[in-house]
Amino acid sequence: MLEKQFVVSWLILTLTSSISAEYNVDGVCALVSNGVRIGSIDSCQRYYVCNNGKATANDCPPGTSFSKDEQNCLTETSVQCFISQGNPCARRNEGFVPKSGTCNGWIYCKNGKEAGSGQCAGKLIFNNGECTFGSCPSADSNGLFDANFKSICQIMMNDKYFGSSSDCGKWQVCKNDKLVTGFCQTGLAYDVATESCNYENENTCSQVTDITVQPDPENYGPCTTEGEVKPSRICSDHLKCENSLWKKYSCNTNYYYDITTKSCQPRNTAKTYDCNRCQFSRKQFVNAVDTECRKYIVCNNGAKKSSNSCAIGFYFDEVAEACIKGNGKDSKASNGACFVPSNDTPPQQPGDGGNETPPQQPGDGGNETPPQQPGDGGNETPPQQPGNGGNETPPQQPGEGANTGE
Template structure:
């Protein structure tokens, strides 16, 4: 390693940590909720966040009181769920403020132990974290064997019901039309608006697309409701299944589902169960993810349907006139079917799809779309 590289990398770590968000993005949670909603904090029973215009602002209860997300107020007794609120134990225990700590099972990830607690980061450019020099280093200087598959891409999925008030409807980070509701801190339901409506987070109802900006769709892997419903456990080591986002999948490792992200430009293919180029992946997901195109083909529509994308997020969808097909390479409806592999419907693709290749990742307790829409609209009107 060239002289002075360790000190440079240590400085890079400090700069990265000073601007990096913690593993849990509270603003992305706020985007799922009505304005002025309050959410519990991940680091203290006495702290909480107020959601104002989609942004999270940190707040603290007065000394000796604790925040209760269900009453949306500070109370005299800490809620029973608070002890399990944090996503991890304190990784900075025993480390001085301003130092760095390794992430268990990862070669590339580290914690910066700042005044606000542990903040996780990742070494750039295929470097590994060297706990001896407290810096990002070449693997030739610090050989490391990760216990996780693609550990730098793994994400800790959280239980949203530990942060969000029970009994209210809130949005889905992966779908404009999707909604969720917590019954308590351990069970929830999820569904989707019907009749081409989308979920309006500002009013907690299903609404017309023209009235909703879908800002709640961030594709934040930490907010994957399907992963939360799995409970994080699995039985067959090495088993793979698709995640909510096109570019992610799960692998069963040490009896737990571990979320893995494909490399840039790749989608998870549910047939081959590998990461492949985006334009050849068979995967029922938001195909706006990872593209700068304004319009892309929709999955499973025999290439007649398309999605309207803004900065990699699906905002609306449409269908070409009868007899025409959408071609995302040409950017419009054409007379000839481009026959993209992801356009084929489930019935026509069943002959070429291997058994069990398209995994069921529907959240447990899901209500039918029509019933859910009625329930959400009725309760929101009360």
């Protein structure tokens, strides 16, 4: 009986250790289009098929390993894989391979055998066969990244565009196992389903969860003016030029970076560029950045689903979560979203205007569909418009009722 309990406990421990060594596969699947296969950092034979942001695990047959670029199982000798091997040099005749369980250790292979080992000096890490500047992966929501997981390009196929869990307008792509990032043009969002920058609809931005699912450090590009500060696409963040590189700083929870005071201010009063103001809000509808206060955003647990606008002659009131008849002067005084500097330009993002070719832009082909509006055939119900009828009672306006005293 004790022997049986020991075996069961050993199996549970083994399975738990195996699962915990893997990365957040569902989180990564949310960044890619349906049908994409991603690799494992725990097994050369295992891979995951992504559909609707969920991963299904599969294993290659004996004698084969998963090739992320071929998206298929190939013979072991034709796939570069150095995970969970008794002899890490078994598939490498000569050269450097990573040392399992470390982020800066390396092994030198010669004639299929280990000829030496060591670790990168100082603050260098071992990545893609060489020592480079970087730091060991930090913690995510599910615990520490495994030391073997140093870049999302280890498990993502090359030349396949995918999204970001932190920014709706950001796209990523692996080129020769090196991560390249960029941003869609102003007014566009990265659409995971089409793998391109597109007009916003009810399905775009579904990849934004604000959960860190990859160990790659954020890259905001080079800068020239030391100490310069500018806002980012994230409402709560701003960038500062330090040592010729943009470095991100974040405000505390419920605070946004105010572009007029250049400081962190309470969310509802902070004046921002057109960023996702669903951040830190539990409401379903919030104000979008708009001088007329007519535009609003449809939110889901702090993530942006889509956007819409009140009819002419109405403004959106975030407190009531409804369109109110009037010009929105009261809302402008209390909500920072109803402010846009007239002679200022939204910040250019690293990658805008660079040499990397982003996914197809709407308008380049002539057949794109304009942004889908909530209620245009979908199931999303926008705030009730006064005068539209139905069973929803619109906000009472002075002079429209019998009990106003007029």
